[in-house]
Amino acid sequence: MAYLAYALARGVAEGKYAYPFIDVSANGWVGVMSNAVVIAxxxxxxxxxxxxxxxMLAPR
Incomplete structure (x- = not known):
């Protein structure tokens, strides 16, 4: 969660996102949050x- 917040803040500040699935300009906030939930x-x-x-593999 902390890294997602950092990556989003940095992307907003720089206008360039580290990953395409958190690109707010391309996916919108709802799409980005949906992607984050699915990945989590x-x-x-x-x-x-x-x-x-x-x-299952542990000895009994």
Missing amino acids: LGFVAAAEVLVLVDR
């Missing part, structure tokens, strides 16, 4: 899968 959910889902795999 992807990270959470990947973490859940890794925890599940770890639990």
